[in-house]
Amino acid sequence: MNSTGTWREYIGWPLLFGAGLLALWYAVKHAFGLPAYTLPAPHEVLAALRDDRDTLTRAALATAKGSLTGFSAAVGLGFALSLLIAAFRVLRIGLYPYVIFMQMVPIIATAAIIVTWLDAGLPSVAAIAFLIGFFPVVASTVAGLHSVPSQQVELFRLYKARPWQELFYLRVPASLPHFFTGTKIAATLAVIGSVTGEIFAGSTARGGGLGFMILIYKSSVNTPGIFAATLLCCILGFLFVGTVLLLKRILLRKWHDSLDTDFNPL
Amino acid sequence: MMSKAPEIEFSQVSKRFGAGPLVLDGLDLRAAPGEFISVIGPSGCGKTTFLRMVAGLSQPSGGEIRFGIQSDDARPELAFIFQEATLLPWLTVLANIELPLRLRGEPLARRRKTAERLAAELGLGAAGRYHPRQLSGGMKMRVSLARALSLSPDVLLLDEPFGALDAITRNRLNEDLLALHRREGWSAFFVTHSVTEAVFLADRILVLAADPARVETIIPVDLPRERTLALRESDEFHDAVAEATRRMHNILAR
Ligand SMILES: Nc1ncnc2c1ncn2[C@@H]1O[C@H](COP(=O)(O)OP(=O)(O)OP(=O)(O)O)[C@@H](O)[C@H]1O
Ligand SMILES: [Mg+2]
Numbered sequence: 001m002n003s004t005g006t007w008r009e010y011i012g013w014p015l016l017f018g019a020g021l022l023a024l025w026y027a028v029k030h031a032f033g034l035p036a037y038t039l040p041a042p043h044e045v046l047a048a049l050r051d052d053r054d055t056l057t058r059a060a061l062a063t064a065k066g067s068l069t070g071f072s073a074a075v076g077l078g079f080a081l082s083l084l085i086a087a088f089r090v091l092r093i094g095l096y097p098y099v100i101f102m103q104m105v106p107i108i109a110t111a112a113i114i115v116t117w118l119d120a121g122l123p124s125v126a127a128i129a130f131l132i133g134f135f136p137v138v139a140s141t142v143a144g145l146h147s148v149p150s151q152q153v154e155l156f157r158l159y160k161a162r163p164w165q166e167l168f169y170l171r172v173p174a175s176l177p178h179f180f181t182g183t184k185i186a187a188t189l190a191v192i193g194s195v196t197g198e199i200f201a202g203s204t205a206r207g208g209g210l211g212f213m214i215l216i217y218k219s220s221v222n223t224p225g226i227f228a229a230t231l232l233c234c235i236l237g238f239l240f241v242g243t244v245l246l247l248k249r250i251l252l253r254k255w256h257d258s259l260d261t262d263f264n265p266l
Numbered sequence: 267m268m269s270k271a272p273e274i275e276f277s278q279v280s281k282r283f284g285a286g287p288l289v290l291d292g293l294d295l296r297a298a299p300g301e302f303i304s305v306i307g308p309s310g311c312g313k314t315t316f317l318r319m320v321a322g323l324s325q326p327s328g329g330e331i332r333f334g335i336q337s338d339d340a341r342p343e344l345a346f347i348f349q350e351a352t353l354l355p356w357l358t359v360l361a362n363i364e365l366p367l368r369l370r371g372e373p374l375a376r377r378r379k380t381a382e383r384l385a386a387e388l389g390l391g392a393a394g395r396y397h398p399r400q401l402s403g404g405m406k407m408r409v410s411l412a413r414a415l416s417l418s419p420d421v422l423l424l425d426e427p428f429g430a431l432d433a434i435t436r437n438r439l440n441e442d443l444l445a446l447h448r449r450e451g452w453s454a455f456f457v458t459h460s461v462t463e464a465v466f467l468a469d470r471i472l473v474l475a476a477d478p479a480r481v482e483t484i485i486p487v488d489l490p491r492e493r494t495l496a497l498r499e500s501d502e503f504h505d506a507v508a509e510a511t512r513r514m515h516n517i518l519a520r
Binding site for chain 2 (some may be wrong): 149151152154155156157158159160161162165169170173174176252254255256257
């Protein structure tokens, strides 16, 4: 992936550390004599996954659907609003501060408010995933649209570029790395947002998602089940972020420098 | 294709930023069509400011810059070459070169042909599909030059374009620039910190002083227009550089 590492290292080391962490997990469990309802062993989590695989698969798909709906809306509408903010000074001065401000709203509060407004189930879950991803996308993209070096802007002015040309030929491509930064955050938060939403609002739907499953397992003190559902949340988030980074790599590979460092957090 | 380089007349041009001190004060200069003028002076004396005013990126605080021959509404075609190549990293070399034409709405096939011709002329033929990050500093500057030439400019404004390059690359670019100048006939204002470069390129050298801003002088370069590698090694050239250096020091020491 970069000049100092080989694929063998990139697979070998994570496997080795993974094995080490699993060993530590078992060691802690045995050292303190913890029962499964306090700390299930990895194999007990896997067993829970296997036992409930049909329910959990349905739940994971429901969560994926809510996350994807909210995430897509966050990226699409967020990008659109960013263009408007870049194009109109009034919006930049008047509206953008509130975008920054809205990023500070805690997700739990968002969830609590949304469920009083919308139907439980997909609508409110997707709305929460949307709201939590929307503002980071706008904040990063607007920052990107305005991070163009002033000489490049002057170049466009010198060539008598029209405002729309400056926006689409200069600012939009220049903002893509920032846009992807926002999108990556939105992808992570979308899954967290839906699960939070489901814990608040998914409970009435049949197939209520992973958050709902966590509630069910909690009420029956099925800790391995909670772990299993949580594991699926992580995998889902990982797939979301991975897809975004892959898209970024495909789109920006030819010209952007930060890709190599960017891939490591994956 | 000879360009229709205009005569350019500066009368009592001055510039200050806000309430700051005068950066340029009462500059008078008449540049003949197709003339190559080097601009030299200590850092902060207003060389970039001068170029930006010619380009229309900044307005004089006083006085006037007039372009001869053409009518009032048709300003001559101006191309600005910054110290950094200022390429768009997401575009290929060819796409960078043809950018000005694309902004004018020229169809792809036509502008691509122009870009390919310019790339070949500037020795970038093999690099057409590269992205800027794959280019050396010298090649980037060549792309920047090609882009500036894509609109067949009448006036070229160059702000220390080769300052960051090594001596060999810089000399080669100087010679290529002069060859293009001979053929295309645009006027040029070329800012540099190197007296040798200024002498090698120019018909005349404009010396700007920082303090007081009023002092500016023209040093004519008394060399044949044909400037070659051989000339660079001649006594004649060394004498011209020595003479320009001496006069510049006199001016700046006043
Ligand atoms: N936009 C601006 N606002 C205020 N002052 C400016 C601005 N641009 C330039 N100046 C001032 O004008 C003076 C001349 O600047 P300029 O960039 O033209 O110098 P220069 O001769 O190009 O210097 P260098 O050789 O370092 O590039 C400087 O004192 C600078 O601080
Ligand atoms: Mg300068």
